[in-house]
Amino acid sequence: MTAPLRLGTRASALATAQSGQIAERVRELTGRAVELVEISTPGDRSHAPVAELGVGVFVSALRDALTAGDIDLAVHSFKDLPTAHPDGLVVAAIPLREDPRDALVTRDGRTLLDLPEGARIGTGAPRRVAQINALGRGFECVPIRGNVDTRINRVTGPSADLDAVVLARAGLSRLGRLGEIGETLDPMFMLPAPAQGALAVECRTADTTLVDELARLDDYQTRAVVTAERALLAALEAGCTAPIAALGEVAEDEDGSYELYLRGAVIQLDGRHAVRLSGTGTLPASTDPAEAAAAVGRALAATLREEGAESLLESVR
Numbered sequence: 001m002t003a004p005l006r007l008g009t010r011a012s013a014l015a016t017a018q019s020g021q022i023a024e025r026v027r028e029l030t031g032r033a034v035e036l037v038e039i040s041t042p043g044d045r046s047h048a049p050v051a052e053l054g055v056g057v058f059v060s061a062l063r064d065a066l067t068a069g070d071i072d073l074a075v076h077s078f079k080d081l082p083t084a085h086p087d088g089l090v091v092a093a094i095p096l097r098e099d100p101r102d103a104l105v106t107r108d109g110r111t112l113l114d115l116p117e118g119a120r121i122g123t124g125a126p127r128r129v130a131q132i133n134a135l136g137r138g139f140e141c142v143p144i145r146g147n148v149d150t151r152i153n154r155v156t157g158p159s160a161d162l163d164a165v166v167l168a169r170a171g172l173s174r175l176g177r178l179g180e181i182g183e184t185l186d187p188m189f190m191l192p193a194p195a196q197g198a199l200a201v202e203c204r205t206a207d208t209t210l211v212d213e214l215a216r217l218d219d220y221q222t223r224a225v226v227t228a229e230r231a232l233l234a235a236l237e238a239g240c241t242a243p244i245a246a247l248g249e250v251a252e253d254e255d256g257s258y259e260l261y262l263r264g265a266v267i268q269l270d271g272r273h274a275v276r277l278s279g280t281g282t283l284p285a286s287t288d289p290a291e292a293a294a295a296v297g298r299a300l301a302a303t304l305r306e307e308g309a310e311s312l313l314e315s316v317r
């Protein structure tokens with residue numbers, strides 16, 4: 001009888017929902033018992049905007065607990081992970097991604113087209129603010145923080161003060177709240193954050209048995225697209241709070257190899273200037289797609305730079 005695996009999670013509803021769903025998958029695939037261990041992070045205790053708290057604020061407490069041996073695995077929202085990876089830990093699985101798109105929560109099923117000029121939209125994420133401003137519809141972006149429930153309450157609660165909030169559709173899906181979406185936003189104008197909707201299942205590199213067991217949760221196509229999106233972000237030397245968007249998609253070729261189509265955008269906060277480009281590459285059929293996918297991301301980052309991404313980023317640094 002082996003000891004149960006300890007899965008560390010933040011206490012928020014979203015974190016416990018996604019950790020619980022992964023715990024269930026680990027039980028199914030490995031036959032091992034899994035228990036959730038709540039870890040409080042400075043990001044949960046602070047009310048400052050995420051852009052001020054800095055990259056990885058939600059992640060380091062979980063990683064410290066992993067390194068210290070207090071927990072055996074952790075589930076992160078992949079888009080919240082810093083691009084640098086710590087020694088001694090490995091992302092052992094990237095499970096099948098949820099729908100990566102952003103969603104607009106409104107009252108009475110209103111869509112973006114139904115919102116009047118001057119409508120107040122809650123989001124503090126520079127990437128979302130920049131793309132809403134780029135619509136040229138005269139919307140006002142209002143910085144907002146807190147968990148999903150708090151954010152939705154600003155629109156539909158008793159003391160609502162906003163017309164809409166932008167949230168990742170994936171988070172709403174994991175919480176069973178898709179019904180509150182007024183419109184899922186088209187990536188043509190609201191390109192998601194790199195790795196949005198994907199999870200990273202992390203453990204200690206030295207736990208080789210667990211590393212192998214968790215590999216059964218891995219999804220090839222998700223790993224490929226997420227690797228490409230994150231390589232683009234890393235090559236632009238920017239974190240998850242920069243106005244950078246990326247979305248990879250994969251199609252299978254007749255010969256069994258895969259074609260990766262990657263879109264990327266850097267948008268100035270006021271939405272007046274943006275660089276939006278795409279790139280493609282072929283991924284090997286059977287081997288690890290990571291290197292080929294990362295190359296597509298780096299190449300697209302280089303093209304974005306040539307077309308002026310650097311000066312757009314400079315304006316927000």
Ligand SMILES: NCc1[nH]cc(CCC(=O)O)c1CC(=O)O
Binds near residue numbers: 168169170198
């Ligand atoms: N930065 C917070 C965060 N990190 C991951 C998600 C949503 C779920 C996901 O992308 O996997 C959210 C909330 C949001 O952006 O609406």
